[in-house]
Amino acid sequence: MDPDPGKLGRTVIDNLMSGLSTALTPENLLWCFVGVLAGTVIGLLPGLGSSTGVAVLLPLTLGFEPVTALIMLAGIYYGAQYGGTITSVLISTPGEASSVATTLDGYQMAKRGRAGAALSIAAIGSFVAAIASLLLLSALAPLFAGFALNFGPAENLAVIILGMATIVSFSGDSRAKGFAMAGLGLLLATVGIDAATAESRFTFGSMNLLGGIPFVEVMIGLFAVGEVLYQLRVGESAPIRAGFRDLMITRTELRRSGGPIMRGSLIGFLLGCLPGAGSTLASFMAYGVEKRVSKHRGEFGKGAIEGVAAPESANNSAANANFIPTLALGIPGGATTAILLGALLVYGVQPGPLMFENQPDLVWGLLASFFIGNLILLVLNLPLAPLFAQMLRIPYAYMYPLIICTSFVGAYSIDNSLYSVWIVFVFGVIGYFMKLYDLPIAPLVLGLVLGPLFEKALVQTSALGDGSFALVGQSPIAVGILVLAAALAAGPSAVSAVRGRRRTADVGSAAPVGGRNDSEEER
Secondary structure, eight states, rough: OOOHHHHHHHHHHHHHHHHHHHHTSSSHHHHHHHHHHHHHHHHSTTHHHHHHHHHHGGGGGTTHHHHHHHHHHHHHHHHHHHHHHHHHHSSSSOOGGGGHHHHHHHHHHTTTTTTHHHHHHHHHHHHHHHHHHHHHHHHHHHHHHHTTOOOOHHHHHHHHHHHHGGGGGGGGTTTHHHHHHHHHHHHHSSSSEOOOOOEEEETTTTTTGOOOOHHHHHHHIIIIHHHHHHHHHHHSOOOOOOOGGGGSSSSHHHHHHHHHHHHHHHHHHHHSSSTTTTHHHHHHHHHHHHHOTTTTGGGGTOTTTTHHHHHHHHHHHHHTHHIIIIIIIISSSSHHHHHHHHHHHHHHHOSSSTTTOHHHHHHHHHHHHHHHHHHHHHHHHHHHHHHHHGGSSOOOOHHHHHHHHHHHHHHHHHHOOOHHOOOOOOHHHHHHHHHHTTOOOOHHHHHHHHHHHHOOOOOOOOHHTTTTHHHHHHHHHHHHHHHHHHHHHHHHHHHHHHHHHHHHHHHHHHHOOOGOOHHHHHH
């Protein structure tokens, strides 16, 4: 018998009200604020990121009540994501892979004096996405938890291929360059331990390379150091001079951002529900979709407000949705939620399908805190966005050494190793030459991030099929996702071909028979 929709709605509302009563206690409010503020500061430091911040501050919460500790740690999680957005927009330094898509247009907006608008729409998009994902979480968490159980290696392989299809959106003017850079990223992802045989591969005897090429250091080098070297080459001499009014978001920009925020929130939620998909794939997918449906697609890569609104909304929505597999299945949705899963076990809480029934105060108190924490983020950062943008007034003679120093210090802090610093330097030089020869950077990062996930899903699918990939064809979900990936990859070419045929037909119908009109014959 189907559940009564009215009763289901009342249950969701009752659960949310119960969660709010837990989250709104003075102690939980205080630690939620502390977590959000600490997360923002952590996100501002390149190389740290939410997973490192949660891991470092986890021991401080051992004396807390479990719900209070989780509220604080979750605040660090989404607070760090917004902190990473600030550096992505202002100095082209993404702290995590999920911020790369924001860098593409956010930094271009900053160079045009619109950094305040980019940061404002990021805060607004993150807040709206948090509310939307919270409502979806509350209503659909048990349903999506059951659906996620149907995702095995074959379905995960299809999802990763779908993510790779978004490479078309990041290829710029040349799809060949985009695919070449994505291939290079996949090639770099093979360095380390073979997923099938557990043997070292392309390490050349280096112990540091056994763990693979770390993508955080690669991103810092490609985007931050590479950008500084390139600007020194082209002679960027004067800092951006924009009045305070120019840094404020306009009504037109708000209007243009409405659709991208909602689409990004939905994409982020759907992908965030899948174990292992995470926020990175969601932000890239949202950017790729928006570039296809936007009326201003020609502005993408040059400072389109939609290019900030969509990935930021997807990023935040996926971060919240990551808690569905973590809480309901005991399967982490990403690196940070894997640490939070360990924290749950430390607090004596067993995640799984019965958690929503056995620990309702903890679960709903945590979910309700997402709304409160994101509201705090909005109140803190929306008025401060134009002030953050004032950093761009600093003369480049001071800004560039600061960026370089921050990048190297952030890289060193990841593993307390000079190896990370060398990785940043090497990829900084590579990033410089990529910018010099107009090679797209985002496909390389996407290939590097998705490479290990792709190989893992490939090996697992092959193992389950006794060396065959027939499992993919036997799964209706996987087949449907692959069809969508094919449509996504072929979409731009198909649209261009149709438009070309229409233009040819229009020209042909407009041309007179025989190449002359009647008046010409009379003359």
